[in-house]
Amino acid sequence: MKITREDKDQLNSVIKINIEKNDYSPKVEKVLKDHRKTASIPGFRKGMVPTGMIKKQYGKSVLVDEVNKLLQESLNSYITKEKLEILGNPLPKPQDELNWESDDYNFEFELGLAPKFDITLEGEGPVKYYNISADEEMIDNQLKTIQRQYGKLEPHNEVKENFTVVGTFHNEEEGIENEATFNVEDLDGESNQKELLGAKAGDQVILKSSKLFKDEDTLATQLGIEKDKAEGLKVDLTFTIKDINEQILAELNQELFDKAFGEGEVSSEKEAKEKIAEQSKQTFQQQGDQQFFNDVTEHLIEKSNMSLPSEFLQKWMQTQGEKKLTVEEAKDEYEKSEKGIKYQLIEAKIAKDNNVRVEMEDVKKVAKEKIKMQMMQFGQMDFPEDQMDGIIQNLMSNQEQVKQFSEEVMVQKLLGLYKEKMKIEEKDVTYKEFVDTIYK
Numbered sequence: 001m002k003i004t005r006e007d008k009d010q011l012n013s014v015i016k017i018n019i020e021k022n023d024y025s026p027k028v029e030k031v032l033k034d035h036r037k038t039a040s041i042p043g044f045r046k047g048m049v050p051t052g053m054i055k056k057q058y059g060k061s062v063l064v065d066e067v068n069k070l071l072q073e074s075l076n077s078y079i080t081k082e083k084l085e086i087l088g089n090p091l092p093k094p095q096d097e098l099n100w101e102s103d104d105y106n107f108e109f110e111l112g113l114a115p116k117f118d119i120t121l122e123g124e125g126p127v128k129y130y131n132i133s134a135d136e137e138m139i140d141n142q143l144k145t146i147q148r149q150y151g152k153l154e155p156h157n158e159v160k161e162n163f164t165v166v167g168t169f170h171n172e173e174e175g176i177e178n179e180a181t182f183n184v185e186d187l188d189g190e191s192n193q194k195e196l197l198g199a200k201a202g203d204q205v206i207l208k209s210s211k212l213f214k215d216e217d218t219l220a221t222q223l224g225i226e227k228d229k230a231e232g233l234k235v236d237l238t239f240t241i242k243d244i245n246e247q248i249l250a251e252l253n254q255e256l257f258d259k260a261f262g263e264g265e266v267s268s269e270k271e272a273k274e275k276i277a278e279q280s281k282q283t284f285q286q287q288g289d290q291q292f293f294n295d296v297t298e299h300l301i302e303k304s305n306m307s308l309p310s311e312f313l314q315k316w317m318q319t320q321g322e323k324k325l326t327v328e329e330a331k332d333e334y335e336k337s338e339k340g341i342k343y344q345l346i347e348a349k350i351a352k353d354n355n356v357r358v359e360m361e362d363v364k365k366v367a368k369e370k371i372k373m374q375m376m377q378f379g380q381m382d383f384p385e386d387q388m389d390g391i392i393q394n395l396m397s398n399q400e401q402v403k404q405f406s407e408e409v410m411v412q413k414l415l416g417l418y419k420e421k422m423k424i425e426e427k428d429v430t431y432k433e434f435v436d437t438i439y440k
Contacts, residue, residue, distance in 0.1 A: 001074060012111070075109060093110060112308075117345075119353070127418075132434045135431070163183070164181065174235055186214070204239065206236050207239050284434075304346055363402060
């Protein structure tokens with residue numbers, strides 16, 4: 001057997017493999033002998049079928065099978081031995097007239113090679129890091145939400161401002177029939193509010209779907225329809241009122257503070273707002289971290305000035321999956337995934353250069369934290385350790401779950417590395433300012 005490699009450029013190579021008769025012949029003969037021992041052909045006892053008949057019946061299929069096995073083993077062994085860093089999988093060059101009656105066979109494979117590049121974190125940047133906090137309006141709204149949560153509903157006979165109504169939206173032509181609950185102030189239009197104000201339980205009022213609520217997501221939810229259908233919907237809706245309630249807010253007293261923040265944690269409205277601000281900052285840190293990670297990713301991709309074997313990767317993408325892609329579809333798929341491929345290469349190099357590894361204990365720790373958070377949502381603050389270990393063990397048997405947890409661990413470790421080594425420009429912003437900046 002002879003294997004040679006021709007480098008077309010720094011990103012593309014062709015491997016040529018010449019397989020001779022003495023490379024595959026012993027294996028083919030052995031398989032045919034084994035077939036002869038077990039073959040069941042009318043007129044012959046088992047194990048006594050003539051060798052010539054076995055070769056005639058099974059020879060070509062065994063030959064093709066063994067040559068392909070040898071070809072794959074040799075190719076993989078060569079790539080490993082030569083320490084070739086490839087992207088995708090080797091692509092065999094088409095051979096329309098391969099003569100299996102010949103003794104020797106020649107095959108060629110195209111390879112897409114990973115690019116060589118340097119990445120340093122020290123001194124790179126600066127990259128913005130957003131310290132996000134809640135503004136006074138958000139804090140006030142959150143405190144009101146807590147008051148509503150622990151408050152009570154008082155039934156009324158007539159709709160007034162800030163009352164909550166329960167009823168059914170109906171429009172026969174659009175197939176709308178859905179029970180909804182909302183506050184009068186949720187309606188995004190004075191005309192709709194005027195129609196509702198003063199109405200009584202059992203009354204039917206006609207509301208306009210256009211600008212009924214502040215956004216189309218809310219409209220879709222309240223009408224029980226898809227968002228696509230809610231976009232641009234302009235119909236009259238019959239709203240049949242079922243219940244009318246006034247939301248009585250809980251008083252800002254020690255009883256409320258203990259329920260909302262834990263016994264003795266908060267003793268005044270001022271401390272309650274400070275606690276909300278602190279909790280919000282912790283919650284927003286996750287968004288700040290994620291945005292920082294995204295910005296670092298973009299920064300490193302740009303600084304790497306990396307090229308990929310794009311033509312090869314598009315050809316490779318055509319062969320992946322159950323459905324074969326057209327040239328245009330593969331090009332579109334490549335353009336969508338190009339940045340992701342580049343960052344995977346960058347991440348792997350950074351992890352290797354900085355000895356960043358995901359250990360099983362790290363994965364189990366993430367799993368444990370997620371289980372605790374889930375149990376807390378159901379009011380179980382102290383979950384038994386023996387039961388916890390059983391759940392973790394069960395999760396670790398799910399490879400997809402382990403992969404997801406492992407990716408989370410890697411992101412957290414890289415995030416810490418980026419914060420430690422890169423230049424960071426910190427910026428204090430309110431949540432509204434952050435949203436306006438990032439999603440403008």
